[in-house]
Amino acid sequence: MNKPLISVQNLHTSFFTDSGEVCAVNGVSFELDHGEILGIVGESGSGKSVTAYSIMQILAATGKVVDGNIYYKGEDITKWSEKQMRGFRGKCCSIIFQDPMTSLNPVFTIGNQLTEAITLHTDKKGKAAKDRAAELLELVGINEPYKRLKQYPYELSGGMRQRVMIAMALACEPDILIADEPTTALDVTIQAQILELIQKLQKELGMAVILVTHDLGVIASMCDNIVVMYGGKICERGTAHEIFYNPCHEYTKGLLRSIPNVTRMKERLVPILGTPINMLNLPKGCSFCARCDAAMKICLTEQPEELTINENHKASCWMNVKAMLEAEGGNNNE
Amino acid sequence: MSDVLVDVRDLKQHFPIRTGFMKTTPLKAVDGVSFTINKGETLGLVGESGCGKTTVGRTLLHLYEPTAGEIYFDGELVTKKNIGTMRKKMQMVFQDPYSSLDPRMTVEDIIGEPLDVHKLYSNKKERREKILELMNYVGLNSEHATRYAHEFSGGQRQRIGIARALAVDPQFIVCDEPVSALDVSIQAQVINMFEDLQAKLGVAYLFIAHDLLVVHHISKRIAVMYLGKIVEMADADDLNNNPLHPYTQSLLSAVPIPDPDIARSRQRIILEGDVPSPLRMPTGCPFRTRCQYATEQCAAECPSLTDRGNGHMSACFNK
Numbered sequence: 001m002n003k004p005l006i007s008v009q010n011l012h013t014s015f016f017t018d019s020g021e022v023c024a025v026n027g028v029s030f031e032l033d034h035g036e037i038l039g040i041v042g043e044s045g046s047g048k049s050v051t052a053y054s055i056m057q058i059l060a061a062t063g064k065v066v067d068g069n070i071y072y073k074g075e076d077i078t079k080w081s082e083k084q085m086r087g088f089r090g091k092c093c094s095i096i097f098q099d100p101m102t103s104l105n106p107v108f109t110i111g112n113q114l115t116e117a118i119t120l121h122t123d124k125k126g127k128a129a130k131d132r133a134a135e136l137l138e139l140v141g142i143n144e145p146y147k148r149l150k151q152y153p154y155e156l157s158g159g160m161r162q163r164v165m166i167a168m169a170l171a172c173e174p175d176i177l178i179a180d181e182p183t184t185a186l187d188v189t190i191q192a193q194i195l196e197l198i199q200k201l202q203k204e205l206g207m208a209v210i211l212v213t214h215d216l217g218v219i220a221s222m223c224d225n226i227v228v229m230y231g232g233k234i235c236e237r238g239t240a241h242e243i244f245y246n247p248c249h250e251y252t253k254g255l256l257r258s259i260p261n262v263t264r265m266k267e268r269l270v271p272i273l274g275t276p277i278n279m280l281n282l283p284k285g286c287s288f289c290a291r292c293d294a295a296m297k298i299c300l301t302e303q304p305e306e307l308t309i310n311e312n313h314k315a316s317c318w319m320n321v322k323a324m325l326e327a328e329g330g331n332n333n334e
Numbered sequence: 335m336s337d338v339l340v341d342v343r344d345l346k347q348h349f350p351i352r353t354g355f356m357k358t359t360p361l362k363a364v365d366g367v368s369f370t371i372n373k374g375e376t377l378g379l380v381g382e383s384g385c386g387k388t389t390v391g392r393t394l395l396h397l398y399e400p401t402a403g404e405i406y407f408d409g410e411l412v413t414k415k416n417i418g419t420m421r422k423k424m425q426m427v428f429q430d431p432y433s434s435l436d437p438r439m440t441v442e443d444i445i446g447e448p449l450d451v452h453k454l455y456s457n458k459k460e461r462r463e464k465i466l467e468l469m470n471y472v473g474l475n476s477e478h479a480t481r482y483a484h485e486f487s488g489g490q491r492q493r494i495g496i497a498r499a500l501a502v503d504p505q506f507i508v509c510d511e512p513v514s515a516l517d518v519s520i521q522a523q524v525i526n527m528f529e530d531l532q533a534k535l536g537v538a539y540l541f542i543a544h545d546l547l548v549v550h551h552i553s554k555r556i557a558v559m560y561l562g563k564i565v566e567m568a569d570a571d572d573l574n575n576n577p578l579h580p581y582t583q584s585l586l587s588a589v590p591i592p593d594p595d596i597a598r599s600r601q602r603i604i605l606e607g608d609v610p611s612p613l614r615m616p617t618g619c620p621f622r623t624r625c626q627y628a629t630e631q632c633a634a635e636c637p638s639l640t641d642r643g644n645g646h647m648s649a650c651f652n653k
Binding site: 043044157159160187188189190191192193195196214215216217218219220221240241244245254255256257258259260262265266268269270271272273275276291 | 382383487489490517518519520521522523525526529544546547548550551570571574584585587588589590591592593594595596597598602604605608609
């Protein structure tokens, strides 16, 4: 059995703000295999982006990985120096951001920004680097690549810019591509183009992809495995099939109920009550219990352990423990 | 008396854009749009960014002076002169709950402002009672009245915006992407509230959004816009099960469906390229540059919106 490509273990990331320590990520563990597409889904503030940024170590100045390890091919990259990390970023793992408008530098040409990554990480220089840049643009479906190299970001549309971002991320053929809400800022028809492109490139180049998004629709069509996050923790994980057709955490169930169902369109939606939790003071028990319909006494005081539902599915919810106990012995109430 | 509440006829909204020295080109944001909305009905308006859907909504309320065309509200022509009183019957909820509320006003004043403008109360006590009733409608507590907008979450702010729109007891509300800025779990709360308010007060909505699943859920009929024109309009279920216009077909096939089996098995029609700039509109049918069925006829003339049976309207020569 091969080692996983990336193995995140018990990751804790905090931001130290004026009003106190905000524990954005609270003990997250997951593994990513070669050629796998992993989806991380959650609402804003659930810690999904921070998890991705922690892997790349590109957190804001106030943020810090306070505990946990991230193994890349068996090596712990949290212990790496900044210099080693520079070699890691771009070459081993690269990232595309949500907003292609702000993540490209407006005062440099596309060519300039693309060749920068190439000359930094490979031995291609000058003309060779430029040819490689044009080749990359062609790969992501941009026509007239040599003309585009001379253009500035403002001359391109949103979809085109996101393609340039993808080309830049692929410049050094990384093993892992992290896509942080890659299509949220784009229209549906352009979104479909970009998602298809990511899928195609993933197959051709054999990369592993971590797709961070809040859109369950995007997750459903793209991912092999899904991690559902709430309040900085993983509340459920499993294959796409298990998560969508057999959700075992109350939060996942709630999320799926709150979006219009394709087959029962006119049925009334069942929203999750309340608002997302305040990350400044996390509750002692399950972080979702304040909004949970099925909350029990134990949910308030103790955090649920991750329980294996089957080999492709794990969830952290006391309801599953209760169901298991009931199935086992019958009459012992909680 | 007919059931038609809002009747829009050949509405045009052109913005002059400076394209050179002493030279302007009209940007045809909305170019000949006609539709009707019945009392207590929801018409969904979908399209990609830049297709003019927001401009339609704003022009209906004369937030922009229309370039051409007429808007009839309850049989009465809406003009520059009577818009002041008309806004007592038609209101708007904006997309961004962060920028559409004045940060220096308390919730009470924000919701009370339409009441002040239209002088809908006789004394302070009545004003206060009305405001509290409105807050109750949208699920806010009375203790929220003295707070400022920044103290609320996105979903709660959108509730304040809705309470403000409801203050004058309107018959018609333009909802401009009211749930796009909200999280999924909060979206469902606000959508349910829109449905409850409609059942209770009988208001009609023009529901503008780019999320087709949400629009399909809330609307009775849906109009699809592309580059300033309505390309297809039909009953919501009819439009989803049997889209006629090639643009609607590709739009529907591009919607990410939160169901792995359906999402992976269906045929996707992926459009090539981007939406053309509205400053350099293609001749004839605006969609022909991205359409797989385009013929010479499409380049020469623009197809008009015609009924293909059962009120299913489509603007395409081929379909």
